[in-house]
Amino acid sequence: MSSMDDAVAVVRESLRPRLAQTLLALDFDGVLAPIVERPQDARALPGTAELLTQISPRVAQVAIVTGRPASDAVQLGGLADVPGLVVCGHYGLERWMGGRLETPSSDSAVDEARVRVAELVAQRPGTAIEDKGHSVAVHTRRAPDPAASLEDLRPLVSAIAEDTGLQVTPGRFVLELRPRGADKGVAVRQLAAEAGAAAVVYGGDDLGDLPAIEAVRALEADGMLGVIICSDGTEVATELREAADLVVPGPEGVQRALRSLLL
Template sequence: MTVNTPDGLRAILDDPAGAVIGLDFDGTLSPIVPDPDSARIHPDGPAVLARLGELVGAVAIVTGRPAATAVEYGSLARVPGLVVLGHYGLERWEAGRLTAPPVHPGLARVRAELPPLISRFDGTRFEDKERSVAVHTRQTADPQAVLEALREPVAKLAAEAGLTVEPGKFVLELRPPGVDKGVALSAFLEERSARSVLFAGDDLGDLPAFAAVRASGLPGVTVFSGSAEIAVEADIVVDGPSGVMKLLGSIADAIGR
């Protein structure tokens, strides 16, 4: 684990009741796997998060996945006070209740036109998340080359359907405009009158949340758990979900003392 600045962590430890712990799911709480449907939280995750939930102001999962899926794959239903902001904040799961706006009408078009568009590349995978769709290239012979080949036609289709494209690690996600993890996290910090914040993520889609931490004006810390390409944006760098678990566990230990 690499630590560049302890200021945000110190604020969380000094005043845990005012702290919001925000976490991505895939690559942060769950290891990245070839089939997204087989992703599950790190074995230590439910216990560590349940412990944190008793100690800090709020624990929030901010994910591109459907909120209910994150709850299921993370075995999170019993984490005290947990809030899951799914689909980049379009959905909210709290205390067993799910709230969400209507599905964007442009998704019907991309559901029909995107699978034929990507079918010429063997190994591409189409994922329907109900409020967004994604194209995965991880299982192709050359994931990066296929991603680049699809970038322009996918962007064109998304624009025609009134959607935006969120790039990630061997994935292009098409979703409604005006939502991202930064918007979701900022609104949650304001709602909870947060006095400090930590956010952990691993991919390009987490950068808006990192920016939201910096823009909040609160004592904050960002944690990166993925590849080195955007690690420079984080205050703390850990080794994948196991490193996240160790960090969160150490925070819980320190608060408990």
């Protein structure tokens, strides 16, 4: 048995008495879906919907917590028929459940940021704007030097944030401008409270997941069991690896871990 198998076995034994009161909350990109160059090309790993469907009756709640619009994650993941699934989009600003989407009205600050980010992108070959509706992101993954391009854009995007009152969320070769007051930590806390959870299993892979991890650790201090799964890859932040209880190789590893822990 490998050290990873040993670690999974230990976590499984801790979860077993609380399984029916467990919240399973997962990021979409990099956790359920492999990372791709263009966000619109992302697809959940084959078998994802079937796996979540199997897990759903065994736990208190299955949820996706993503920076994407909720409907995008549902469509790209093929997740519409997963029973009881809740999808928190835009870091919790949106919520999809049972085919119904709750979404806030448009934000004039995001509208202004969209125009200004488009101007930045037009001047920088290889960069791209992603309009998420309630937020706007600039990607540098396809630039000649993605890291240098990101650093070039960082102060300019920060200036837009300061002018509009939005906040900047960094990620892998991406800077996202979005409204303040919503993050994955807030979403996870709310989901845990609604589910009456005694345990939370959270899977993430990027800097945007750190607030969710911090929320899980805070819930642990209140007596809840917390399990953090890091979906590892070449671009995963060191902070995420260090914060995780289990580090697994990408979405394939996430699927294997979930089967071992929850089925």
